[in-house]
Amino acid sequence: MDIKQKSINTLRLLSIEQIEKASSGHPGIALGAAPIVFTLYNSIMNYNAKNANFINRDRFVLSAGHGSALLYSALHLFGFKVNISDLQAFRSINGITAGHPEHGLCEGVEASTGPLGQGVANAVGMAIASKHLASTFNTKDYQIINNKIYCLAGDGCLMEGVSYEALSLAGNLALDNLVIIYDSNDITLEGSTSISFSEDTRKKYEALGFDVTQVADANNLDDLEQKLTIAKKQTKKPSLVIVKTKIGYGSHLEGSNNAHGKPLTKKDIGVLKNNLNFDHKAFEVDEDVYQYVNLKRKQNEKYENNWNKLLKDYENENLGLFEQFKKSFANGYDLEAIENLEKLKLDDDMPIRNMGFEVLQELKLYIPNLIGGTADVSPSTKAYLEDLGSFSKKNYNGHNLHFGIREHAMASIANGISLYGGLKTFTSTYLAFSDYMKAGMRMSALMKLPILYFLTHDSVLIGEDGATHQPVEQLISLRATPNTKVFRPCNSSEVIAGFISWLDTVEPTVLVLAKQKINAIKSEVKSALRGAYILSEGKSKLELILIATGSEVEISLEAQIQLEKMGVGTRVVSMPCMEIFDKEDEKYINKILPKRITKRIAIEAGSSYSFYKYVGTNGKVIGVDDFGASGTSEELRKMFNLTSENIVETAKGMFTKKEFKNIKK
């Protein structure tokens, strides 16, 4: 058997054995797509397994994340930090070889994948990042960034809308550093793809601006390598390489949807080995296979060495750029930006979203690698970087991304940009439409990517656009998402705190910004950074705590005045970020929300679920638990009782007559 074929069969068997041992996993893709993954790592990609994070490496994203076992087998074979014992621990708790690939857990995994289609958008994000960084740092003589992004996508990935959104943008941007490899096996879980999918794939992707080639049989390695090489050398368009594969290749289930997710038994593996004419001991790799792939390892090391030499020369000739380059990849700008934001004073007499805009303009002075954009709503959300140009195929140096009306792709592309490294990124749309991109936001959180989600139009109070545009359940949905900080600020200090918190963390931050102006008391950024703080303390003896965020702080302050007039000692706590407050020490929490004060009212123009943990069964939440309507902001305020009058009435209802009598004494 030819050594390449032997290596591929080794990948196949290592993968199948992982799945068999775990009694769980997806044999179909592992057997079918092994030639593709092998060819990429062996003949096409530049990387260095000994330094998996080498900056100018080619990226490989396994968008069809259920092919995890195959990826782990390849990472092992080509020298990444994945041992045979890791393969044997496939899908076990505390292992690095998770059920679906997890970035950060296993070296060489460029993106966490599994939810289909998103990996494709991650790859587009990486290609955008690479183009932008190349345009920033490359000089006539030095191409320090010139890597390629490869992505393996299955039928499922390409059926998902997110991949279409991302690839349509990739075509528009002429990302010639992007190679999408379509593992086309004509089978999905329910049977033949033809039951729901019958596109002329070539024609479609040509229409999107791709160069399209096809490999009729993945097992024709020469053809495969040739077509991938053509794609690699493309200089005008992104490429799609359609590779016809057989799901479950070589097994008794070859070509059947039953091959997709059912582990092969030991007996089935015997049949497989017979069919492949390949003798193999479980979890063993023959020495000649290791020797063969070692040739590639050496090439890889040389490749990085050459790049390091290039970078050294670059440093000598372009010291300024070099330092910026280093700093960008080390997230070296955040600290300085934080220091400057702490000193920033903003006029409070403007809509909250405009404050977000102002901070972005400030940030761009300190963070030269800031890049981001909106899903076609920058005039409305104000999330753009003035004078820094639009990122387009004619100007990869632009810092403003025009994602188009494609929220899901926006989030998943941002994930890709962030995964690539070297850039700080933000995205923006209306809060209500975070629903469109929630699946991508979840992946930002799971991968702990420091992406800023700049979401405006934050409640029913936007008014006239009506219920479809008015968020209700979105705030709690994002707060309940692990590793996600949600800021809903009421004044400029809290807006600034939101940005600082973002720069200070390795997790996504959601800034929820009102479209309108809010009259709130000025406060200190450092108070806002505790997540919740006393914004206004009453003069009478403390009896009642009002907890509010964003646009409801104003009415809480108004209510406080009225309540104090009645003698009810009232504290207004502004709570811009629960996730931070919840992690404060008990002493601070008890200072802000003393246990003995059980009369508490929380007010927020969103689902009341967010606040029961603070007000308890004795307290009340004034929230929005129904869909909104068209009308003026003021009418909506009344419709949902988001008024100071209602706060006062609610407060009164919490006191007995006797209590009131005592208060008035």
Next chain:
Amino acid sequence: MDIKQKSINTLRLLSIEQIEKASSGHPGIALGAAPIVFTLYNSIMNYNAKNANFINRDRFVLSAGHGSALLYSALHLFGFKVNISDLQAFRSINGITAGHPEHGLCEGVEASTGPLGQGVANAVGMAIASKHLASTFNTKDYQIINNKIYCLAGDGCLMEGVSYEALSLAGNLALDNLVIIYDSNDITLEGSTSISFSEDTRKKYEALGFDVTQVADANNLDDLEQKLTIAKKQTKKPSLVIVKTKIGYGSHLEGSNNAHGKPLTKKDIGVLKNNLNFDHKAFEVDEDVYQYVNLKRKQNEKYENNWNKLLKDYENENLGLFEQFKKSFANGYDLEAIENLEKLKLDDDMPIRNMGFEVLQELKLYIPNLIGGTADVSPSTKAYLEDLGSFSKKNYNGHNLHFGIREHAMASIANGISLYGGLKTFTSTYLAFSDYMKAGMRMSALMKLPILYFLTHDSVLIGEDGATHQPVEQLISLRATPNTKVFRPCNSSEVIAGFISWLDTVEPTVLVLAKQKINAIKSEVKSALRGAYILSEGKSKLELILIATGSEVEISLEAQIQLEKMGVGTRVVSMPCMEIFDKEDEKYINKILPKRITKRIAIEAGSSYSFYKYVGTNGKVIGVDDFGASGTSEELRKMFNLTSENIVETAKGMFTKKEFKNIKK
């Protein structure tokens, strides 16, 4: 001026005046697309404004919902129940002319739209419904269902992934009753579409299986009518009619992105009238225009009359089918199905998802118009109707829909099916992937459509697939969505109750079904229908309440046994549906959760936010507030302390030593 042209200008002005009066709205599309909407209502569509719900009417979906003012103007002109005073109340609270069109609020609005792209998928759903009903009820001699579905989509709609998903499926299904009209004006909010969108549209949609034609100028009414007529007569494929329009046509902002969402002033309207060479008093329609469109009204009435005669003859010749037809459109099967489900006994010795499958098989016996499917996961979620065939272009009579791996389109298509009438529909995927379709689920809720979401793999306890497939925040996100019932059952009675509740409501129901088997006590369906109930009462004096759902009921029962051994009187409350329980009367609520028992522990393998309102600040929630991991179900259970041991320990921590001493006496 030609009377057609005059009518179109009337639509334009009526729309602009609405927007001016409301100081809010979108002039751009109203001016640009008026010829399209006029031609549809005047020359292309069959409907009867006097009976807006006439079953065999053609449907028009304004996917570009920001064109609401134009739609209302057309509904007024063509005789629907939209008066001039309604136009004058555009975007006012309590009016019928909401900011974006709302189905149910305004007659003639076939779908609530605004969140872009979804209307396209709604239209695909309607086309599917029409095909299925036609194949069920039409005979050789009687074509009682032969209507067409028209949808107006803008650049934004077609950039959204959901429209791509839906149209790819429409091509696969050869829905020749579907006509998508693409209002192509080359402008979006941020500027020229070319900044993010440069597809060869014709080629793309041909690749998806569409017949594509183009109208070079929307104002060429003959060309427009001709191309729409060709599309209307298509018999093999769905059609896309690309119509080039000018955003803000006739205004001083024609062709500019500023025309999109900025109301014209009174002065601007003067300029517009000048440019259109059209004299017009605000909110007035010239008599000759009314007279002209009245011709169409009369045709319409005659069209329905003819259909009614046809139906009468159909009734005479096909009484059985006719009665089924009537019953289907009257939701006439639900009651009988509920009665039968109440009597149904299911084996509790099977995974919860399999119980869902069993109920579906039972339901199909009583509900002949049941149709639904999954996003390519039916072998895994078990949501299919055995022996009822697959819906395909060769078999529109099939009841199982293969949506493909397209969750968002699935939800939005289901909305369209439900909007069409005559069918009862369900969709299915994994709970974690509800994120992909949340934007569609929200529209089910907003429109109050009785769609069943059959979601399995309901917690981290699915195990090996890992964090990407393990839901955490999804339960609270759906519970916080207004008009949405979420059931998370622990046994067969609760599964049955979930289905009954769905049949008994006009809102969406989310059934969250564990992949695994659960050992829980048998209970009564009628208890489960109260939302929460005492599943198991301890023998000692009541001291502690455990509230649990689904897979956590089992461990709560185990904990109860141990706690009772220690003398702690413990009640286990199963809470399959909070939304129902929260609407029970106070007496019932107080019976289940007596106020005096403040020691409460809620246990659910999902975000703890769901339960604070029941346990208060004294109680505890044992939930999952972090992402999961790969491992066995048992390992995950330990990782997240979802164990009876932890419940017991938590309970112990709630008692003082003294209290414990007293208990033991």
